[in-house]
Amino acid sequence: MRFDRPAARFALAILAPLVFFLLLEGFFRVTGLFRPPRLLEKVRHQGEMFFTTHPDYARLFLERADVPSPPPVWVPARKPAGVRRVVLLGESAAAGFPMTDHHLGRLVQARWNARFPGEPVEVINLSMVAVNSHALREFAREALALDPDMVVLYAGHNEVIGPFGPAAKFGPPAGSPALTRLSLAVRRTHTGRAVESFLGLFAGKPDPAPWRGLDEFRGVQVAHDDPALDTMLANTEANFRDIVRRALDHEAKVLFVIPAINLADWPPVGSEPSGAADLEAVLAAQDAGDLSGFRSAALVYAAAQRRQADGDLARAWPLYRRAADLDTQRFRADGRLRDLQRRIASDSGPAVAAVDADRWLHEMNPSFATDREFFLEHVHLTFAGRAAIAELTVDGMAALWGLAPRGQTPADAAAWWQAFPAAERELRRDVYFTGYDEHDMWSLAWKLLRLDVFAGAPGLAARRDELAAATRDLQRQAVLGWDTTDLVVAYDRALLQNPGDAVTHFTAGRLLGLRGEGERAEEAFQRGFALQPHHPEARLNHAAMQMTRGDLDAARGSLQILRDRAPTTPGLLKMEAAVALRDADLPGAASILQQHLQSNPGDAEAWLTLSEIQLKLGDFDASEESRRKGREGGGG
DSSP states (O other), X not given: OOTTSHHHHHHHHHHHHHHHHHHHXXXXXXXXXXXXXXXXXXXXXXXXXXXXXXXXXXXXXXXXXXXXXXXXXXEEXXXXXXXXXXXXXXXXXXXXXXXXXGOHHHHHHHHHHHHOTTSOEEEEEEEOXXXXXXXXXXXXXXXXXXXXXXXXXXXXXXXXXXXXXXXXXXXXXXXXXXXXXHHHHHHTSHHHHHHHHHHHXXXXXXXXXXXXXXXXXXXXXXXXXXXXXXXXXXXXXXXXXXXXHHHHHTTOEEEEEEOOOOOSSOOOSSOOOOTTXXXXXXXXXXXXXXXXXXXXXXXXXXXXXXXXXXXXXXXXXXXXXXXXXXXXXXXXXXXXXXXXHHHHHHTSOTTEEEEEHHHHHTTTOTTOOOGGGTBSSSSOBOHHHHHHHHHHHHHHHHHHTTSSOOOOSHHHHHHHHHHHHHHHHHHHHHTTOOHHHHHHHHHHHHHHTTSGGGTTOTTHHHHHHHHHHHHHHHHHHHHXXXXXXXXXXXXXXXXXXXXXXXXXXXXXXXXXXXXXXXXHHHHHHHHHHHHOTTOHHHHHHHHHHHHHHTOHHHXXXXXXXXHHHOTTOTTHHHHHHHHHHHTTOHHHHHHHHHHHHHHOTTOHHHHHHHHHHHHHTTOHHHHHHHHHHHHTTSOO
């Protein structure tokens, strides 16, 4: 080939960078440098291979110092003979936020075991806080290594605010699925990771900001008719259809569980002004069949409340749904996203189905009283809400596999809801959900409602006061109603149904440790670690329990296992500092806390603890500065 010809020069210009990239990528792979994280990694443990999740995988999508972690999966690399594997994909609601131990995958597993004991299933939860379909598509790609027989999707709430969404704070919004996938593909390479590292080192790239959860989106408003939502919807459809295609190519079935939202007990957080319109105008417009002239979410929500107060739920639901779609603080899956999932399920063939959890909790619930029964706030679920979604998911799985019919008539729904209270009680027993867990769940919900993003939300100030009083009552009930004997009996009952559930052992270890039953707690923890040796939260709880007992060597041992596997685990440095402080190693404790505060400058409690340590060490100026930051609520 003569390289003086234009075509040859053009080919050289294209091929030379590609060849250079391939050579560089090969070098990095051979040397192991700049290894990109994978969601699933194979590890050898006691002579067997297991799949586990990489704790830093979320850095592929979220540019924050202390990103959320994927769930601590621990499953055999080889699928057990005769067992169907189900992979659950979703966001924070499926991940069980804010009580992630009681995530949706675990509850689905327990309900399946109770209802179909002769049809063994292994449910693997690959749901994570803050992700959306752009990330879940990557999850699904890697999940094929698990050899799933079914993929279940409970997702849709984060399409606007999640990675590459129109309101995302983690990088530019997606222009097209192809460009987003190319960007992620490059970041998954060794070379891509190297380039990022060098840019950060030499280009003066600032350190990532701390993770602030929903407060990331304070003041970020997106109107219901913003053109960016059309692009988002097209991208979401492309992602969901790609997930379905990959699953079907693998001969796995797909179940969409249409995500439920709090319709009747969550006033719109963001709303355009009502202008000259009033409540009666909205009601009249609904009677006329045209609500398109109203843009105020708050006004339409008030009209829905009027219909419900008048006992007309049938006409209240369309208004509640319209108000949710008009909410400019887009933390909930809107009507178009839910319709999209229904459409994909209906036109993808018999191996794909949908269970409409949102309508089942509302229109199909003849005994509906309040969404407060099912939701902690806008989308995250109470235990009753989780139980309902888990039961509906099991219904859908069984129908797809031809193990049970799925009724859709009002009579079927009435019978389902009549049987639900007993199913919920069984599930509480089978997953060891105690009064302490009930208290913790509502206490965390109260803290969530105190976020700045909800500061001016209508009606939430009174709701926060209610929750503060309710959590105090739940704490008293837990202490009085769950003594050591109650905990042990409930633990034994849970093990009868789900002996292989590591989280049951970890919960027993934590609660028995709090009751001062150190030996029983240690036995429970070790049973759990035999099933899941690297569970981050369990390792932290085990270290805390051993520190309380005074066995600092055992506490350090658990923390070292966690550090070796997941050194960026939230809370690890604080626990290491607590152990050092208990061991009277004041300089060591101060040094560890300073490391923690570099990535968590808003941790007021850590600043105040550091101040006390510095005071004891005689560093008065540093102590005063740390105390100031603690009193100001962090590093301000």
